[in-house]
Amino acid sequence: xxxxxxxxxxxxxxxxxxxxxxxxxxxxxxxxxxxxxxxxxxxxxxxxxxxxxxxxxxxxxxxxxxxxxxxxx
Amino acid sequence: xxxxxxxxxxxxxxxxxxxxxxxxxxxxxxxxxxxxxxxxxxxxxxxxxxxxxxxxxxxxxxxxxxxxxxxxxxxxxxxxxxxxxxxxxxxxxxxxxxxxxxxxxxxxxxxxxxxxxxxxxxxxxxxxxxxxxxxxxxxxxxxxxxxxxxxxxxxxxxxxxxxxxxxxxxxxxxxxxxxxxxxxxxxxxxxxxxxxxxxxxxxxxxxxxxxxxxxxxxxxxxxxxxxxxxxxxxxxxxxxxxxxxxxxxxxxxxxxxxxxxxxxxxxxxxxxxxxxxxxxxxxxxxxxxxxxxxxxxxxxxxxxxxxxxxxxxxxxxxxxxxxxxxxxxxxxxxxxxxxxxxxxxxxxxxxxxxxxxxxxxxxxxxxxxxxxxxxxxxxxxxxxxxxxxxxxxxxxxxxxxxxxxxxxxxxxxxxxxxxxxx
Numbered sequence: 001x002x003x004x005x006x007x008x009x010x011x012x013x014x015x016x017x018x019x020x021x022x023x024x025x026x027x028x029x030x031x032x033x034x035x036x037x038x039x040x041x042x043x044x045x046x047x048x049x050x051x052x053x054x055x056x057x058x059x060x061x062x063x064x065x066x067x068x069x070x071x072x073x
Numbered sequence: 074x075x076x077x078x079x080x081x082x083x084x085x086x087x088x089x090x091x092x093x094x095x096x097x098x099x100x101x102x103x104x105x106x107x108x109x110x111x112x113x114x115x116x117x118x119x120x121x122x123x124x125x126x127x128x129x130x131x132x133x134x135x136x137x138x139x140x141x142x143x144x145x146x147x148x149x150x151x152x153x154x155x156x157x158x159x160x161x162x163x164x165x166x167x168x169x170x171x172x173x174x175x176x177x178x179x180x181x182x183x184x185x186x187x188x189x190x191x192x193x194x195x196x197x198x199x200x201x202x203x204x205x206x207x208x209x210x211x212x213x214x215x216x217x218x219x220x221x222x223x224x225x226x227x228x229x230x231x232x233x234x235x236x237x238x239x240x241x242x243x244x245x246x247x248x249x250x251x252x253x254x255x256x257x258x259x260x261x262x263x264x265x266x267x268x269x270x271x272x273x274x275x276x277x278x279x280x281x282x283x284x285x286x287x288x289x290x291x292x293x294x295x296x297x298x299x300x301x302x303x304x305x306x307x308x309x310x311x312x313x314x315x316x317x318x319x320x321x322x323x324x325x326x327x328x329x330x331x332x333x334x335x336x337x338x339x340x341x342x343x344x345x346x347x348x349x350x351x352x353x354x355x356x357x358x359x360x361x362x363x364x365x366x367x368x369x370x371x372x373x374x375x376x377x378x379x380x381x382x383x384x385x386x387x388x389x390x391x392x393x394x395x396x397x398x399x400x401x402x403x404x405x406x407x408x409x410x411x412x413x414x415x416x417x418x419x420x421x422x423x424x425x426x427x428x429x430x431x432x433x434x435x436x437x438x439x440x441x442x443x444x445x446x447x448x449x450x451x452x453x454x455x456x457x458x459x460x461x462x463x464x465x466x467x468x469x470x471x472x473x474x475x476x477x478x479x480x481x482x483x484x485x486x487x488x489x490x491x492x493x494x495x
Contacts, residue, residue, distance in 0.1 A: 023227040028286045031353045036382055036390075039281070039291055039349055041360070043120055044101035044490055045446070045460065047136070051116075052105060052486065056466065058400055058435055059366040059374040061295045062347030065275040066203050066218025066237030 097122045099492040107484045111175065112142040128199075130191040137184050138209075143177030147308035147431040148332055149409060149477040150174070151319045156330065160246040160307060162262045173480055176307055179246075183209035197224040203237070214241045216273070231281040233293070239273035245306040252336030253424045255329035256309055258322055263334070271301025287353040292346075299341045308335045310431045311409040312418060317474050320412060325422030333410060333418075335430040337403075343368035358382040371404035372435070387449070394444035394462065403435040404428075408473050433479050437469040444486070455493035462486040 024032070031037055040046045040063070054060045098121050105114040118136035125131050146157060155168040159178050168174040185207035193199045203218040218237035225232065243249070244267060250256075254263035279293035309332035312320050320331035349362035364376040378396045385391060405428035410417035417426050444462030451457055464486065468479040 023229045024283045024286055025227070029283075031287055032283065032289060034353075034358075036358045036384075037289065037351055037353055039289065039351060041382075042446075042458070042490070043099050044103075044118060044488070047118070047134075048101070048103045048116065048486070048488060052464070052484075053398070056434060056464075056482075056484075057374070057398060057440065058368075058370075058372045058403065059343075059345070059364070059376065059398075061275070061297055061343065062293055062345040062364040062366070062376075063349075064293075065220065065235040065277045065295065066205065066216055066239070 095123065096495045098495050099490070101488060101490045104487040105484060107142065107482060109480065110143055112140060112144055115139045128193045132189040134187045135184070137182065140179070140181045143175035145433055146174050146176040147335060148174045148311040149431070151311070152476070153319060155319070156258065157332065158256050158258065158262065158330065162247045165258070171476060179307070181209050183207060198222060211244050211246055212241065214239060229283040233277065233279035233281065235277035237275040240270065241273065242268055242270050243302050243306065244268040250306050250334035252304060253333050253429065255325055256332045256334065257328045258330055260328055269302035271299055271303060274298045289351045291349045295345045295347070297343045301339060303337045303339060303341055304335055305432055308430060308432050309333060310335060310407060310429055313409050313411055315411060315413040315416070333424065335432065336428050337405065337430055338370065338428055341368060341370055356384040372401055374398065374400035389449040392446040394442065394446065396442035398440040400438060402437040403430065405430060406435040407431055408477070433468055436479065438466055440464060440466045455491070458490045460488050
């Protein structure tokens with residue numbers, strides 16, 4: 001499989017372009033502050049899923065760093 | 074394979090927390106069960122977080138993981154009865170013809186603890202210090218981490234940089250097997266020392282961007298390096314002749330079974346590019362992520378994950394979940410080792426490959442997860458939720474001999490969650 005550098009660059013450009021977008025003001029953050037709008041809305045759902053897939057697959061990571069290891073792959 | 078707890082720290086976006094002095098408590102219990110008598114796990118967990126004043130926040134978690142069941146030992150099904158020695162070296166177990174060999178000698182309980190301390194540096198930046206510890210009968214892990222977050226653009230952009238260091242020790246039952254040497258039917262086993270270690274280094278760079286009043290996006294790049302003992306000491310490879318028939322006991326030296334302990338490189342560097350977006354529709358919320366992973370073992374993978382939170386009345390919600398995963402095989406993944414002139418093992422019994430593993434988790438496979446979650450508020454500050462998921466894994470066996478295919482794996486996940494303030 002090819003590394004998706006073009007996709008990565010496109011996303012970076014998009015996000016970079018967003019910096020020049022009109023900023024969302026603090027009083028417009030009603031929706032963003034909801035629990036359901038967090039990047040990880042359910043702590044244990046994410047925790048257990050990361051654990052299961054780390055143990056059953058050969059890939060890991062992406063969301064953060066650290067936390068320790070286990071007798072998995 | 075044992076399903077052990079891996080604690081993962083994340084730099085989370087700010088959330089609505091309890092008032093200073095109150096604890097945010099999250100409790101959960103997970104049941105994970107595979108078909109065909111394979112691994113079952115029961116995992117209760119608790120997480121508690123509290124604001125400590127000066128905008129500092131302390132979070133703690135503990136998860137206990139009780140495992141039973143059996144796991145493939147790496148050998149494939151054969152047309153003959155197969156005999157394997159227990160990891161301890163005391164006793165054997167047999168497998169009838171046509172069945173996938175499973176090792177059911179591990180029953181383990183693991184405890185994992187984690188601590189995070191979030192400390193502001195100034196009005197727009199903070200650092201999260203993390204520590205983790207876990208212990209089970211044959212594995213111990215210790216880790217520390219630091220994640221720095223910087224807000225910019227009127228808090229529309231957050232830059233994240235993280236580093237983590239870990240040190241793990243493996244203490245195999247029966248001592249560390251000598252890699253690529255035979256399992257023996259009896260007597261002295263091919264073993265090295267009592268334990269071995271590995272160190273892990275991880276780095277992360279990320280950007281989180283508010284796109285609009287309704288949309289948030291995140292892009293992370295993570296790098297990891299594992300250095301040291303990376304083998305699975307429970308896993309072996311079958312050794313067959315050029316016709317595919319399992320070699321007899323005593324094939325190399327007296328007492329040698331036709332299975333070699335696996336051997337992986339002692340270094341692995343891995344990379345992941347992770348994209349996530351959360352979007353608020355009129356009432357509902359979509360959460361979508363994609364990860365591209367690649368490492369120096371030849372493995373690349375794609376992970377797509379989508380959750381759709383369907384808001385019902387009175388704060389109740391239903392959330393279907395779909396995940397699709399596909400990976401390539403590791404360069405040293407092998408169905409088995411063949412003895413013959415110029416093959417994996419020569420006729421004198423010398424192993425000619427540097428690395429080899431038949432661990433199905435290093436093979437080429439697809440996985441699909443379908444799940445459904447239901448949640449509802451309890452009073453003003455509590456929530457109960459439950460979810461059920463089915464995971465299937467289908468290995469691409471290529472040109473494997475008939476009867477030796479890797480069976481599909483099907484697993485069920487059941488979880489209940491109760492979160493409250495105290």
